[in-house]
Amino acid sequence: MLKKPRRPTRFPRKILVAAVASASFATQMPAWGQQLEEVIVSAERRELLQQDTPISLVAFSGERLEERGVRDMFELSTISPNLDIKGARGDGNTAPTFQIRGIGTGAGATGERSVGFYVDNVFMPRTTGPVMRVLDVERIEVLRGPQGTLFGRNSTGGAIRVFTRQPDQERDAYVRVTAGNFDRSDITGMVNMPLNDEWALRAQVALTEQDGYVRRGPQKLGSVDDEFYRLQLGWEPDDNLSVNFGLLHTDSYSEGSATDMIQFNMNPVCPLDPSVQTYCLEGNYADWVSDFLESAGQPRLSHNDPRLLLDDFTMPDWCFLDGPDPDWDDMCLQSNSARYSQLDMNIEWHLSDTMSLLSTTGLSEFSSRSISDWQLMGMEARPGGVDSEVFYQEFQFNMALFDGWVDLVTGANYFKEDSGSPREALYQAIGSSVFNATTGGSAFGNQWGCAGSGTTGPLCSDGERRQRVISDGSSKQESIAYALFANASIHLTEDVNLTLGARRSWDQKDISSTLFAADNFVPQSGGSTTVSADDSWRATDWRVTLDYHLTDDIMLYATAAKAFRSGTFSIPAALTPTAARPYSLRPPLAAVPPEALRNNEIGIRSEWFNSRLRINATYYEMDFTNRQGASAAVDPSAPTGFAIRLVNQGDVEIWGTEIEALLAVTDSLTLEAATGSTNYKMGDVCVNNGLNLYPPPMDDSYTLSARYLFDTQAGNYTFTLSHAHTGPMQTHAGGFTPEEREYYGCSAFSASFIDSRYEVPSYDLVNASLRFEAASGKWSAMLYANNLTDETYANNAQSFGRGYWTQGGPGGVVGYSAPARSAVAAYRGRPREYGVTLQYNFF
Numbered sequence: 001m002l003k004k005p006r007r008p009t010r011f012p013r014k015i016l017v018a019a020v021a022s023a024s025f026a027t028q029m030p031a032w033g034q035q036l037e038e039v040i041v042s043a044e045r046r047e048l049l050q051q052d053t054p055i056s057l058v059a060f061s062g063e064r065l066e067e068r069g070v071r072d073m074f075e076l077s078t079i080s081p082n083l084d085i086k087g088a089r090g091d092g093n094t095a096p097t098f099q100i101r102g103i104g105t106g107a108g109a110t111g112e113r114s115v116g117f118y119v120d121n122v123f124m125p126r127t128t129g130p131v132m133r134v135l136d137v138e139r140i141e142v143l144r145g146p147q148g149t150l151f152g153r154n155s156t157g158g159a160i161r162v163f164t165r166q167p168d169q170e171r172d173a174y175v176r177v178t179a180g181n182f183d184r185s186d187i188t189g190m191v192n193m194p195l196n197d198e199w200a201l202r203a204q205v206a207l208t209e210q211d212g213y214v215r216r217g218p219q220k221l222g223s224v225d226d227e228f229y230r231l232q233l234g235w236e237p238d239d240n241l242s243v244n245f246g247l248l249h250t251d252s253y254s255e256g257s258a259t260d261m262i263q264f265n266m267n268p269v270c271p272l273d274p275s276v277q278t279y280c281l282e283g284n285y286a287d288w289v290s291d292f293l294e295s296a297g298q299p300r301l302s303h304n305d306p307r308l309l310l311d312d313f314t315m316p317d318w319c320f321l322d323g324p325d326p327d328w329d330d331m332c333l334q335s336n337s338a339r340y341s342q343l344d345m346n347i348e349w350h351l352s353d354t355m356s357l358l359s360t361t362g363l364s365e366f367s368s369r370s371i372s373d374w375q376l377m378g379m380e381a382r383p384g385g386v387d388s389e390v391f392y393q394e395f396q397f398n399m400a401l402f403d404g405w406v407d408l409v410t411g412a413n414y415f416k417e418d419s420g421s422p423r424e425a426l427y428q429a430i431g432s433s434v435f436n437a438t439t440g441g442s443a444f445g446n447q448w449g450c451a452g453s454g455t456t457g458p459l460c461s462d463g464e465r466r467q468r469v470i471s472d473g474s475s476k477q478e479s480i481a482y483a484l485f486a487n488a489s490i491h492l493t494e495d496v497n498l499t500l501g502a503r504r505s506w507d508q509k510d511i512s513s514t515l516f517a518a519d520n521f522v523p524q525s526g527g528s529t530t531v532s533a534d535d536s537w538r539a540t541d542w543r544v545t546l547d548y549h550l551t552d553d554i555m556l557y558a559t560a561a562k563a564f565r566s567g568t569f570s571i572p573a574a575l576t577p578t579a580a581r582p583y584s585l586r587p588p589l590a591a592v593p594p595e596a597l598r599n600n601e602i603g604i605r606s607e608w609f610n611s612r613l614r615i616n617a618t619y620y621e622m623d624f625t626n627r628q629g630a631s632a633a634v635d636p637s638a639p640t641g642f643a644i645r646l647v648n649q650g651d652v653e654i655w656g657t658e659i660e661a662l663l664a665v666t667d668s669l670t671l672e673a674a675t676g677s678t679n680y681k682m683g684d685v686c687v688n689n690g691l692n693l694y695p696p697p698m699d700d701s702y703t704l705s706a707r708y709l710f711d712t713q714a715g716n717y718t719f720t721l722s723h724a725h726t727g728p729m730q731t732h733a734g735g736f737t738p739e740e741r742e743y744y745g746c747s748a749f750s751a752s753f754i755d756s757r758y759e760v761p762s763y764d765l766v767n768a769s770l771r772f773e774a775a776s777g778k779w780s781a782m783l784y785a786n787n788l789t790d791e792t793y794a795n796n797a798q799s800f801g802r803g804y805w806t807q808g809g810p811g812g813v814v815g816y817s818a819p820a821r822s823a824v825a826a827y828r829g830r831p832r833e834y835g836v837t838l839q840y841n842f843f
Helices: 013-028 062-067 071-078 283-295 739-746 750-756
Strands: 057-061 084-087 093-100 115-119 135-144 158-164 172-180 185-192 199-210 212-217 220-221 224-238 239-254 259-264 335-352 357-371 381-403 406-429 468-491 496-516 530-547 554-565 569-570 590-592 597-610 612-624 627-636 644-649 652-664 668-684 700-711 715-726 763-774 779-786 794-800 823-828 831-842
Touching: 013 715, 062 530, 071 084, 071 700, 093 115, 185 831, 199 652, 212 259, 220 763, 259 794, 406 496, 496 554, 569 644, 627 831, 750 794
Parallel strands: 115 158
Antiparallel strands: 057 135, 084 093, 135 158, 172 185, 172 831, 185 199, 199 224, 212 220, 224 239, 239 335, 259 823, 335 357, 357 381, 381 406, 406 468, 468 496, 496 530, 530 554, 554 597, 569 590, 597 612, 612 652, 627 644, 652 668, 668 700, 700 715, 715 763, 763 779, 779 831, 794 823
């Protein structure tokens, strides 16, 4: 006889208080409302009720996501505490970062996330564009905390699993159109058709367009232009075998990330005391732009210059790539594009009443290209690109052993990716201001300048160039990983379950990086220099969980688990030529060891008052070791005086809570609340170059929502109102104040990054929707409004510190450095949006 799935023991005061308070509340609460809907999930690689799953997770049906105004993964994070999906520093939404409980790094062609992302069981290492949109979704599961045993490498933070609707034997077809402000126009069509008693076909097409909301010259940054195509074929010859084939293709284009400059600090005002400072440097970019403006007959830049800081959704339309005149030129156009294709096959075969085999096969291709301007002043065209080909195979056996006393999930998987960045170079406008960290360079000029002769880029009238081409290079990487795993749930009694899991993983990577001749690189021979490296790693992940049912409706659990993230490589900056060595020297690639994360977690899953009130609470503590992170390191040979490298940043302690509550007040009214918090302590703040964990977690977040249903003879109405609060967030490791530097004993170099410290303010979003479904079921309509209060906010930001202003950077030659200044760029969230969605069902 099969026993109940599982349950745990002790929990901290905060969780205990929540449980006792909920019990007290339940005893006083009148018997209103219907029972809450039971949610089935597969977080344990087998179907269980969410309330019986001893993992911290949230699950949303496609219908609930639509009612809450969630159109993509970025918006999913606003209703999922301790989940954060946002644009990356510099690249914005072109390279989204995923974080769960403050764990999540990795981008570019050779970086890997710490949060696993799966669509129909297929692992996707790189994600952007329409794949991020919520289309024809059956449900989404967000698994919080390390999932190394069942989901393997690179899931130290957790995993996000997207399940699309599959073909079935019901005839179904619809067309859905959406129109809204910012010229939003979406059209989606779906058809599900049984071909015979065994075969069924499901096809979907979606075209979505919407203007951006930050204006820069002729562009509207943050626009959407996506195409989405999916074809699925299902075969079910009998009750024991089902096979689903899938084909997915997406194309995406947008006019750059919605970035706005909100601060331009030019204090203290030049000149400084000449007896102390030989030259008062505005800083390279500030000085160059001032030179260009002065050459065009305009005043030089000033503190918080109103020509730069316009309104919250307008950037200056300057472009200096074509010359010193600031008038717009299409050379400064920004763009993001991505293409993704996937073939997949899922087989589920019930071999007997107690054994089943699941097989997942996936083959995918991904390509993205972008042009951005990190400085936001029309000074550069910075390309970015990633190409990736992935093959993924997993076999999984589910077995009930010993007359149902043990449920075993075991199997093996294989992953191979060939990824790379195409050859690309950064194109910059430069003035006559040149400053070198080693020699001190020359004083700043006050005119449009040409920075020396060269072989690339437009020439000045005197034969010299106004632009420079730097960082001309490419990279490629081959990653191979395979693993064996097993997870056994032992039902010690009808109320007590012990889960033991283990995974043995093998990882291998081969990487190469090529630099071509450019203004900041001179090859030793020929036109390029390539460095390469390879390494392999082994790891064992494990999990121990004990869960205990106090009653049929209250489960306690405790778990300890360990997961790892694959090792990687750091690509050091090239050493500049010297008199004795007239070429650039490339240091060897440096291996960065794998990350490891150990999680201790306790929680309660409870339902009260005849399943009308649900309260779930979790407390976790995590030890994060060998954290991989980008960090600035002293590099006298670099033009800036420092270089950004991927390094082992030591250990971090992370702890926090997740609490969710759901109440069916009446048959028509349901209330929901959820909150999460993440706290941390850095092991070595000096190596980290600051007190803050980066990429940054949110300090806290919570959501509140209400759902009201009412019926009429004409049809059913559903009204949804939600409020999401996102707490403040640091955007950089942050350097040190003089007091902090003295207390921690860090170097002056680490302290110099204080001008990069910036905290994104908290913000609150209110969404509302009213949906009507005709009694005939033939059509429906929905009015929606997102960000109802029209709050102006940023979901990320970047403070460009002294390295942005002075080519000498932190630790520059005495007498030749700029004051501690900064410019802050904010990644704007969408303003108020509203519109209507109409759907017609053909069957």
